[in-house]
Amino acid sequence: MTIQECYALTGSNYSDVLRRLMREPLVKKFAMKFLNEESFALLRDSLSQGDVPTAFRAAHTLKGVCQNLSFTNLAQSASACTEALRQENLAQAKALFADVERDYVSLIDALRQVE
């Protein structure tokens, strides 16, 4: 699929990111870099270890990157998780992480299919 279709499929905002990066190849270049972004794995691991400060930083980073690339869905679920962690509410953060994981997995799947 094209990068634009990938955005449409994953609840991401293509017109927004295009407005900023201005050219499709650039959007694709940066979006594909997201495959190597490690904050999701760090968030998952630190949540399971109950390490709230690390989890908070990871969630915050994930949110920032997603906002930057207009991955709107994932940015939103990561944002909710960030806020729970800001309140140091681990239980709620873990519950909200389910959404983050769902959005992340669907995004990564779609990105891998971009040609």
Add this chain to the structure above:
Amino acid sequence: MHSNEKMQILIVDDVQINREIFVELLQDQYAPLQAENGFQAVELIGKHSDTIALILLDIMMPGLDGYGVLEQLQAMNLSGVIPVIIISAAEDPEAVEKAYELGATDFISRSTDPTILNKRIFNYIQLFGRQKTSFNEVATQNHRLKTLDELTDCNNLAAFRQQAEQILLNNPQKTYALWYSNIKQFKLINNRFGYDVGDYVIKYWAKCIQLDQQEGETFGRMTGDRFVCLTRCESPESLENRFWNQIAAVQTCLKKQDLDFDIDINSGVYLIQPGDLDKLSVNLMLDRASLAQQSVGQKNGSHLGIYDDKMLDSQLRRSEISKHLDKALQTGEVMAYFQPQFDFSLRAVSGAEALCRWKHSTLGWLSPAEFIPVLEQSNQIYQLDCFIWREACRALAQLRSKGILTPISVNVSRADIQEGSLVQVLEGYIQEFGLSCADLHLEVTESAYMEDSQQLKQMVHTLQSMGFCVEMDDFGSGYSSLNTLKDLPVNILKLDAYFIRDSISDLRGSAILSTVVGMAQRLKLPIIAEGIETMEQAQNLLDMGCQWMQGYYFARPMPMKDFLELMDVTPNSGAHHDLSGAVLDPLTRARQAIQEFSALLKQIVSSNTCGIFAYSLPDRRTIQVNREAYRLMGWEEWEKNLEINPYSRLPERMVPEDRAAIALASQQMKSPGDQFSIPYRLQKDGSVYLKVNLTSKYLEMPSGKHIILSILSDITNKDS
């Protein structure tokens, strides 16, 4: 420009993608340096403090975070020397505030548009003087700043005036049009979509005007969303064409950028005839174009107005009104008139609204529809309202001296709410005339509420807590969402006249109206209906349950003297719009009665204070029986969950002679109203264990159904 001439920008962010995006966006114009944490950043700043023109700084980073970098900058005495823009999500205001305290220059969100990002960076570099430019460049730069509009790069007003004058001087024989245009409701665009989008719209519009320009024409941006333009003018029709083409061009441009909303533009044109420049300056011509622009008003859609001399007359009239207000207030030209409000169910006066009337010494009677907008525009409405409030208090004092407790309502405009002295002024009048706040009702228009202003809601709360009664004026005229009513700080609704006029005659309108009235009652909000002109309207409203009314059918607004005389001879309903004694709409009345009665019955049936059973005739079907009745009949079927017909089986445990007496009495129940009351005993294993009194009554229901209702009470312990 060679890369070694580019200014350096330091990008500090721990996430690689984020840094790379900034590099991508900035590398055309700047030489980006990157740091992935605070320590690296401080090191780079130390090395390149002379050449780094600006720092883009993320706050949250492992190790030394953004705050730490700001503190280090302070320690290095570079705070305020190198501009620092914080990269932050807008939803984190605390972080932004803290960063400002530590010396950050500004913040941007990651989603900031590249042109705006570049513009801001450019501006801050300018502002902090971090650029290295030759004297020549400085001179050009200064000239640019003096003549160019920063946002759009087109002429500013001064430059436009100069160029326009030059064009007119060079072409004395040609006809020109001077345009004054603005985007309608531009503030709303800024509010709804953000300033970034607002700036976009302005830029696109500037671009569209530019594309439309022909040789020997010029344009410029005044301020905000206002543009001025000088074009050749062959005919008024050609102006219309240009106007609509420009709007179409802007719309297309916005659509292309995925900014999917319509904008409307109001333009005014002054037609410059050959020789005009001898009589009028470009400034005066612009005034006239602006008058033409104002003349199209606030109608929906885009409009083009062309100046004619009548507009100048009306402008003179407006300025006469505005200038004359002080004197008019002193000389009694401006008067408070009072329009009584009636309680139609009691046929009594329930209040009055104080209104403003103005008999101008030279212009004659002025309509409020004319002078109120003028005074609103000239910020004099508060002065006028204060006068009316004081007059209303004076009238109230007169009423109170006669023992009449009727309240008077006055209008409080949105502008009044913003006056810092509002509370003191109102309090002052109340004290001056020895009144209490509850005497004065304050009408605030519905549209003011809908603007969702915290300030307004707070002010209304303050006024209410002081004891003022706040009425929502013009309810139903605009944006009222029924749902928002429950949260609004308001004591009384005033139903808008137009709502009523349209609604009484047609069926749907009438259904909506009666629903609104009924709902207001359930919300315990009294309604005063305004603009009642006929007996029919009044009667309809009363039938719907709205008893308070105001309108020509009852009385026109009248001078204070007449009003006070009227109050002397007319019954009045006292001080309160009291809903507890109010007429309810029929539906609410019926619903309440049914609810209350069935609640009562439920209570009786379920409380087991007595046994109840009822069956219908002639089919003898049980229609109501409770558990206590089973016990008092000596049956255990309730426990076994069996359905039986109590009538068909007189209790086996009943002492035989009692059973015979009951059977006999039952047979004699033949018509509505017949009844008996007989005690009986139940026995088990040969001994009496329960004494019961049975009262049965033959009833005819409103539906025509015949019913025997039996009530059984346990009297075992009563006789012994």
